Amino acid sequence: MKTATLTETKNQLSALIDQVRHGETILILDRGRPVARLSSVLADDATASEGRIERLERQGILRRAKDPKPMEVLSAAPPRAREGASIVDALIEERRSGR
Template sequence: MKRASVSEAKNALSGLLGDVRRGEAVLITHRGKPVARIEPCRDDDLGADQGAAELVRRGVAAPPRTPLDVERFLKAPLVRLTAGASAGDLIVAERRDDR
């Protein structure tokens, strides 16, 4: 990843954006400490739901690693809760099994 100080970024923004257009991310530093990252937009970023984008920005959620395979999703068996179990219990157990 390319690094640039705030002053370097101000003076060479067009060049840095050219690097970003070519797929390279740029880390902006202030007094040697990272403060921002400029990275290429994905096509789906342009129409992203603003609420989801805000959660990603705050680090509460992560963007999907792969596009949703709708056919596979619709063919997946439905999960049925057993008596006395909560959806939260099911999610915790599923996450524990994925480790």
């Protein structure tokens, strides 16, 4: 959560509102003490998440897939280990093989 002083808030309100539109929440401080929180009234969880994703894209931290995987692939159950197999041994073998 970002913070801004009362003076910064008065001087940069438009910029702070733009950040809120993109999913950010701003804590407003008066002499170092929190007095208000600036957050979107329209944002539900999906909108806030989308705003965070867009912000990460702009910062170059995230790049969306060009061909996203179908949802059924993402929601499929993970594979199970063979009966009697050691997860640690499987992990070591996977690291050795470079997968």
